[in-house]
Amino acid sequence: MDAPVIEIRDLTKVYRMGDIEVRALKGVNLTVARGEFVAIMGPSGSGKSTLMNIIGSLDRPTAGTYRLDGIDVSRLDRDQRAEIRNAKIGFVFQSFNLLARTRATENVELPLLYGDLGLTADERSRRSRAALARVGLAGREDHYPSQLSGGQQQRVAIARALVTDPAIILADEPTGNLDSRTSEEVIGIFQELNDAGKTVVLITHEPDIAAHATRVVYVRDGLIWRDEKIVQTRAKLGAPAAGEAEPAIAFPFTIASPGAPAPPMEEKLEEVAR
Amino acid sequence: MKVATMRLWNITKVGLQAILRNKMRSLLTMLGIIIGVACVITMVAVGTGASSSIQATINSLGTNFIMLFPGSSTQGGARTVSGESRITTEDVDAIKAESPAVAYVSPSVRSSAQVVAADLNWGTTVYGVGVDWPFIRAWNVAEGDFFTDVDVRSSGKVAVLGATVAGNLFPGGNALGSTIRIKHLPFKVVGVLDRKGGNMMGQDQDDQILAPYTTVMKQLQGTPRLGQVLISARSAGEVAEAQTQIDALLRQRHRIQPGEESDFSMRSQEEIASTSAQTSKTLSVLLGSAAAISLLVGGIGIMNIMLVSVTERTREIGIRLAIGAKGRHVLLQFLLEAIALSVVGGAIGVALGLLIPNLVTRFAGLPTQVSSGSVLLAFGFAAAIGIFFGFYPARKASRLDPIDALRYE
Numbered sequence: 001m002d003a004p005v006i007e008i009r010d011l012t013k014v015y016r017m018g019d020i021e022v023r024a025l026k027g028v029n030l031t032v033a034r035g036e037f038v039a040i041m042g043p044s045g046s047g048k049s050t051l052m053n054i055i056g057s058l059d060r061p062t063a064g065t066y067r068l069d070g071i072d073v074s075r076l077d078r079d080q081r082a083e084i085r086n087a088k089i090g091f092v093f094q095s096f097n098l099l100a101r102t103r104a105t106e107n108v109e110l111p112l113l114y115g116d117l118g119l120t121a122d123e124r125s126r127r128s129r130a131a132l133a134r135v136g137l138a139g140r141e142d143h144y145p146s147q148l149s150g151g152q153q154q155r156v157a158i159a160r161a162l163v164t165d166p167a168i169i170l171a172d173e174p175t176g177n178l179d180s181r182t183s184e185e186v187i188g189i190f191q192e193l194n195d196a197g198k199t200v201v202l203i204t205h206e207p208d209i210a211a212h213a214t215r216v217v218y219v220r221d222g223l224i225w226r227d228e229k230i231v232q233t234r235a236k237l238g239a240p241a242a243g244e245a246e247p248a249i250a251f252p253f254t255i256a257s258p259g260a261p262a263p264p265m266e267e268k269l270e271e272v273a274r
Numbered sequence: 275m276k277v278a279t280m281r282l283w284n285i286t287k288v289g290l291q292a293i294l295r296n297k298m299r300s301l302l303t304m305l306g307i308i309i310g311v312a313c314v315i316t317m318v319a320v321g322t323g324a325s326s327s328i329q330a331t332i333n334s335l336g337t338n339f340i341m342l343f344p345g346s347s348t349q350g351g352a353r354t355v356s357g358e359s360r361i362t363t364e365d366v367d368a369i370k371a372e373s374p375a376v377a378y379v380s381p382s383v384r385s386s387a388q389v390v391a392a393d394l395n396w397g398t399t400v401y402g403v404g405v406d407w408p409f410i411r412a413w414n415v416a417e418g419d420f421f422t423d424v425d426v427r428s429s430g431k432v433a434v435l436g437a438t439v440a441g442n443l444f445p446g447g448n449a450l451g452s453t454i455r456i457k458h459l460p461f462k463v464v465g466v467l468d469r470k471g472g473n474m475m476g477q478d479q480d481d482q483i484l485a486p487y488t489t490v491m492k493q494l495q496g497t498p499r500l501g502q503v504l505i506s507a508r509s510a511g512e513v514a515e516a517q518t519q520i521d522a523l524l525r526q527r528h529r530i531q532p533g534e535e536s537d538f539s540m541r542s543q544e545e546i547a548s549t550s551a552q553t554s555k556t557l558s559v560l561l562g563s564a565a566a567i568s569l570l571v572g573g574i575g576i577m578n579i580m581l582v583s584v585t586e587r588t589r590e591i592g593i594r595l596a597i598g599a600k601g602r603h604v605l606l607q608f609l610l611e612a613i614a615l616s617v618v619g620g621a622i623g624v625a626l627g628l629l630i631p632n633l634v635t636r637f638a639g640l641p642t643q644v645s646s647g648s649v650l651l652a653f654g655f656a657a658a659i660g661i662f663f664g665f666y667p668a669r670k671a672s673r674l675d676p677i678d679a680l681r682y683e
Binding site for chain 1: 277281284288295592593594597598599680
């Protein structure tokens with residue numbers, strides 16, 4: 001196999017708030033191979049958001065290295081990180097983060113405006129329309145976000161993440177603002193992209209969303225606490241949406257004491273699916 | 275390079291789109307600049323117009339012109355007349371006879387009078403002048419002749435009418451040879467002056483009657499003293515020399531001891547012109563700077579709106595930064611937006627600034643003169659204000675942390 005897409009070694013992040021030091025990450029090691037679909041889970045305050053910000057090259061680690069697509073991005077400056085974000089990462093956010101009063105196709109073109117590809121307006125438009133078609137929004141190119149449903153808006157955001165053909169797609173709670181049926185649709189798109197070979201990193205606190213990944217990484221107290229592969233079967237895609245009656249808001253894995261063996265992933269997933 | 279140019283154009287478009295999306299707000303933001311630029315151009319146009327009309331009036335006094343009047347000009351240029359004028363008609367004759375640099379001399383005494391011709395009457399000013407007057411003022415008679423030396427010596431009751439007076443008293447145009455009554459005294463009309471029109475200060479120069487100064491002094495005023503003497507030097511180069519000669523002559527004639535103040539003073543056309551130029555320049559600067567302050571206030575308005583806009587669009591900035599915009603792209607976007615606001619505002623202001631002076635001239639009757647310098651200055655200043663006041667908000671936007679900006683509600 002070729003080099004891993006994400007290679008994180010002994011990553012730490014310390015925030016200073018006045019006199020208080022907050023150690024958000026305490027030495028994280030994580031390797032993601034090309035084509036993986038990784039879900040990162042963890043309760044709030046676990047360091048999961050910090051990890052996501054660093055993976056997304058929005059933030060710099062205090063120590064340790066982070067190689068993205070073979071490039072050490074942990075020591076890059078602001079502008080270099082912006083270039084990395086533009087070329088290597090496709091962001092999908094919980095609150096869609098589309099530009100209001102801007103057509104779907106213009107929203108999708110946005111990353112191309114800041115890139116170094118030197119595309120003409122026609123090429124940008126063509127790429128944007130292709131990306132929208134890929135997420136099933138052909139025919140809605142000229143709609144404004146306000147004219148689209150939540151699920152459709154998130155699909156526009158996914159198209160925007162796709163349009164630069166990035167090394168990874170980084171989705172931060174992409175279904176957090178969607179109902180469970182729309183969530184399934186959206187997660188289905190991520191799965192299709194993954195099937196087509198895209199590396200997807202998904203941050204979520206919903207186990208039924210994480211269940212669609214091929215690997216689940218649990219962050220707890222600034223460390224990777226568990227890291228499990230899931231054998232995905234196509235059957236699961238067709239399974240009825242989980243957690244419809246009771247939205248999974250609580251972190252479902254309770255541990256009696258640190259170091260205690262956790263239940264295997266498969267069991268947990270079945271539990272949730274029930 | 276091509277990529278960078280294209281990106282610059284794209285970012286410019288983003289800035290322009292933001293302006294078009296908030297049309298009302300953009301217009302209100304620009305209003306400060308629009309008013310400021312229009313004000314600067316209009317004020318400078320009014321100032322320049324006033325100054326050039328004053329210059330034109332002064333130039334129309336005639337060439338190589340010197341004005342002699344009683345009293346000394348001390349105390350900060352203020353003319354202090356104490357008692358009666360000590361300039362006499364003999365002084366005038368002496369100047370003409372004994373000052374080689376002087377070409378023409380004419381006394382000038384004035385009297386307001388109601389003038390009657392048949393059943394029409396007209397209130398005007400009667401000037402008593404000498405026969406040199408047409409040469410000093412470079413003003414000819416259109417009909418008939420100017421009165422002669424004989425008329426002056428004999429205090430003849432003859433008059434030369436200004437075109438306005440002639441038109442009002444003799445609508446039929448038969449002024450020449452008719453008799454008019456000034457203060458009940460009959461005067462024969464011997465000539466009508468060329469029409470000169472208004473002097474751009476709003477005064478009608480044709481609304482006057484000229485008569486021999488001897489007649490006016492004896493019959494209408496009853497004083498042997500002269501109010502003013504109009505003098506013309508032989509050439510422009512001899513103006514100063516003429517002044518020196520007149521000064522020496524009059525001091526001698528009036529028996530003024532060395533070191534004593536003169537009881538008369540002189541102003542050449544040049545001096546009058548430079549004094550009034552100074553005054554009108556001060557006026558222009560004053561008006562212009564008042565308008566420039568309004569331009570500055572307009573700039574602060576732009577900064578204010580841009581700061582609001584940056585705060586309001588924090589999330590948008592966060593999105594742009596997250597998907598790969600660099601700090602300078604965001605800076606450029608907001609800076610271009612501010613510049614576009616001030617440049618478009620400046621252009622509208624220039625359009626108004628070209629229009630308003632015309633309206634001022636038409637409806638208020640004030641002379642105006644739009645100078646290309648003031649247009650360029652006002653427009654350049656507006657654009658500079660856009661850059662200056664747009665920079666701080668734009669820099670603030672570009673320095674936002676993408677993580678915080680994305681979290682901003």
